[in-house]
Amino acid sequence: MVLRNLFRRKGAAEREEKLTKEQSVENQREIAEKEEIQQEEVTPGKSGADEAKTSDDESSPNGGGRGLFARLKQGLAKTRSGFVSRVDQVLTRSEIDEDILEELEGLLVQADIGVSTTLYLMDELRTAIKERGLKRADELRPVLAELIGEILTANSGQLALREDSPTVYVVVGVNGAGKTTTIGKLAYRYTQQGKKVLLGAGDTFRAAAIDQLEVWANRAGADMIRHQEGSDPAAVAFDTIQAGRARGADVIIIDTAGRLQNKTNLMKELSKVYRVVERELGRPADEVILTVDATTGQNALPQARVFSEATPVSAVALTKLDSTAKGGIVVAIAHELGLPIKLIGIGEGYNDLRDFVAEDFVDALFATED
Ligand SMILES: Nc1nc2c(ncn2[C@@H]2O[C@H](COP(=O)(O)OP(=O)(O)OP(=O)(O)O)[C@@H](O)[C@H]2O)c(=O)[nH]1
Numbered sequence: 399m400v401l402r403n404l405f406r407r408k409g410a411a412e413r414e415e416k417l418t419k420e421q422s423v424e425n426q427r428e429i430a431e432k433e434e435i436q437q438e439e440v441t442p443g444k445s446g447a448d449e450a451k452t453s454d455d456e457s458s459p460n461g462g463g464r465g466l467f468a469r470l471k472q473g474l475a476k477t478r479s480g481f482v483s484r485v486d487q488v489l490t491r492s493e494i495d496e497d498i499l500e501e502l503e504g505l506l507v508q509a510d511i512g513v514s515t516t517l518y519l520m521d522e523l524r525t526a527i528k529e530r531g532l533k534r535a536d537e538l539r540p541v542l543a544e545l546i547g548e549i550l551t552a553n554s555g556q557l558a559l560r561e562d563s564p565t566v567y568v569v570v571g572v573n574g575a576g577k578t579t580t581i582g583k584l585a586y587r588y589t590q591q592g593k594k595v596l597l598g599a600g601d602t603f604r605a606a607a608i609d610q611l612e613v614w615a616n617r618a619g620a621d622m623i624r625h626q627e628g629s630d631p632a633a634v635a636f637d638t639i640q641a642g643r644a645r646g647a648d649v650i651i652i653d654t655a656g657r658l659q660n661k662t663n664l665m666k667e668l669s670k671v672y673r674v675v676e677r678e679l680g681r682p683a684d685e686v687i688l689t690v691d692a693t694t695g696q697n698a699l700p701q702a703r704v705f706s707e708a709t710p711v712s713a714v715a716l717t718k719l720d721s722t723a724k725g726g727i728v729v730a731i732a733h734e735l736g737l738p739i740k741l742i743g744i745g746e747g748y749n750d751l752r753d754f755v756a757e758d759f760v761d762a763l764f765a766t767e768d
């Protein structure tokens with residue numbers, strides 16, 4: 399290995415083109431996989447709550463402690479074996495050379511970290527190699543973890559919770575992203591804390607969606623406002639805010655549709671729901687939570703942009719991290735969207751929703767001990 403080669407940078411455009419090609423092959427494979435999964439799905443909107451498991455005995459969703467950390471690690475098992483283990487295999491080779499860096503670059507793209515974030519990380523790694531005089535490949539592992547940690551820390555946060563009730567969340571996202579499930583988990587979290595929770599069944603597009611939310615509400619011990627299928631979701635939002643005030647709710651969470659006849663109608667409807675919430679409250683909602691399915695891969699990024707145009711998205715809930723080996727999407731979303739990730743879903747059970755704590759996440763992902 400000639401050291402001179404180590405810092406030789408390929409033309410940025412050439413690298414980007416190569417990675418983008420790899421990414422698009424990867425995307426096509428992903429779409430094919432996703433279509434297969436969708437064909438296997440039973441009834442649309444079938445409730446995960448039907449068999450909602452308390453897969454974690456501890457009632458506090460983010461209380462810390464070994465049990466919860468182990469559960470987080472377990473939730474990230476696919477990404478740990480699909481991405482981190484592969485990185486480790488590459489980095490066990492003795493010396494840092496151009497081949498190793500290229501392989502690492504490829505693994506980052508395959509893990510859904512995305513082309514532009516991968517290029518950023520590789521540039522930072524090369525700088526660190528130079529500045530810190532790194533020679534051995536295994537020295538790259540902690541640097542990679544550190545760089546990912548920096549991105550995540552800068553783009554994470556906690557859900558706003560008001561002292562003066564009610565706290566109001568509006569939850570948006572494409573169909574199947576996990577909105578209703580996330581609302582159910584949040585409702586459970588807050589009722590466990592002794593808070594009065596009111597849900598608004600704002601996905602009036604399908605009767606099944608209203609029933610699904612009701613199952614979660616009942617199990618969590620939360621109240622719910624529902625109208626008939628096909629009714630105006632903005633009217634549901636209006637009634638939910640009014641009822642929440644009248645009943646002294648601490649937390650109000652409004653579900654919305656992820657699918658309508660077409661995207662333009664959906665975005666118009668979401669804007670209207672949000673406007674009504676804001677008007678009734680006389681202030682912005684405390685959070686507009688965009689729910690993103692981690693298994694959607696790079697499509698998550700354009701989706702997020704469209705929803706952000708329709709509503710003032712203030713938080714991302716990234717669901718189904720347990721179902722993907724490409725948890726690198728967390729890094730892409732954090733780096734490219736400019737929206738803080740505040741929640742992650744690592745399973746279908748009540749306790750499988752976590753506050754997104756960047757440091758814990760990186761520790762769980764890169765932990766070496768079992
Ligand atoms: N494994 C796993 N499954 C999840 C997670 N979050 C949601 N799901 C599942 O994803 C499926 C879709 O979730 P929903 O909550 O119905 O999604 P939605 O966004 O409300 O969908 P629409 O109402 O159709 O717009 C359900 O089967 C959930 O159980 C998660 O973190 N992990």
Ligand SMILES: [Mg+2]
Pocket residue numbers: 577578579601607653
């Ligand atoms: Mg739903």
